[in-house]
Every structure is written in structure tokens, then in C-alpha cells.
Amino acid sequence: MASKKFLYINRKAPHGSIYAQESLEVVLIGAAFEQDVTLAFIDDGVYQLMQNQDCKGIGLKNFSPTYRALGDYDVNKIFVELESLRLRGLSEQDLMPLTYEDEDDDWVEKKSIHVVSSAELADIIEQQDVILNF
């Protein structure tokens, strides 16, 4: 069976609701089925990728280190909307440096996160077979 292109759109901040954590779980489960997976982080969803999240003080599980495992599951197409970052006073340097090892290029470590414009993200959305929203 030909693999389908799955896009997961994430638009919610990480700790104020359960959406971000549930999305990450679904992505990791879906990755086990060897589909072609792309993640998009838009609006408050960009906050999910912030570096240095420390949840000790609020008594919640910090699931942000789990994003670093995505590369090992061949989830390495992660797009972050530039306009969403800018509105929040953020830049790529505020995000976790997610990477993967490219098996087609002698296992060279490469960046998974790509900051793209709204126009570029619109095209990425058009290219998908299945879109899931969180």
C-alpha cells in the first residue's frame, strides 16, 4: 500500500490544555505505521517547541523533551510559521534545536525544524492527503 502524506497541525499552547500532549502521542503512534508525516506549528502551537520548559513548579509532566525523539521515528519535516513566531516576539533561537540523522546521506545530523512563511505553509497544506488538527 502506498503511504499517504499526513499533516498534523498544532495550534494550541502546551500546558494550558491537553491538545499538545495528545497530538504528540498520536504523532508517535502514527509514526510506527511508516506514513509520510509532516508537522506544522501555527499560532500558539509554536510555544510547544520552546526551549527550557521546566514544569516542576506547576506539578505537571514536562513532555517537551519527547519532541527530541521525533527524529528517531523518521518525523523530520517540522514546519513553524514565521508570522506566528514574530507576533509572539520569538525567533528560531527560542525553539528546541530538533534534529534527525539522514539515512540517505551517511547518517549526517540535520535540522528537522524549518521556519516558513504563511505562503510556503499554505503550499505544504495543499500537498497533503490527510490533515489532523490539534
Added chain:
Amino acid sequence: MSVLHIVNKSPYDRNSLDTCLRLANKGSAILLIEDGIYAAQKDSGVSEKMTRAVSRHAIYALQPDLEARGINSEHMIDGISLLDYDGFVKLTTEYSKLQSWL
């Protein structure tokens, strides 16, 4: 005694902050908790209105919520004070009314 206004929603997701700023009298205090703390980030789409708000209100943000979300306190708008949970409790006792903009 005055009102302590509490905002716990992201200013980009809900209009809670805007409504709070519109309806909070000068001299009342504003406390940012949970996703509300995203309003404290400087050089952002809300920093101009928050900078104006600092001159009208005492504004506080809950530090454990900033830390959970990876927001560096050095990147906060000047004039916003950080509180821990003990400070949060103490603050609530200093105001005669609490208004949570859910």
C-alpha cells in the same frame, strides 16, 4: 479596596486580556497566570498594550507558569513583577475582590 484581575488565557487565543484591560480601572492590579503569562513577553504583538497597562496597574506574573512555558524572565516587559505561589496567596488577601477573566 481595589480589585485584583486574573487572566489565565493566551492573549492570542482569547480576548480575555483585552476585556480585562478595557474594564480594569486605573489602580486595580492584574495577575497573569497559566497561558495568560504569554502576555508578559516583550517585543511581541501585545507588548505595546501591556507597556501602557503597566503605567495604569500593578501587574504580576506567576513565575512557575513562566518557567513551565520556557519564557525567560529577562524577556519580560519592564515593570511586571514575578510571584511564586506564596506571593500569589498573599496578593489575593490584599484585595477585597478577585475577578477571573476566564
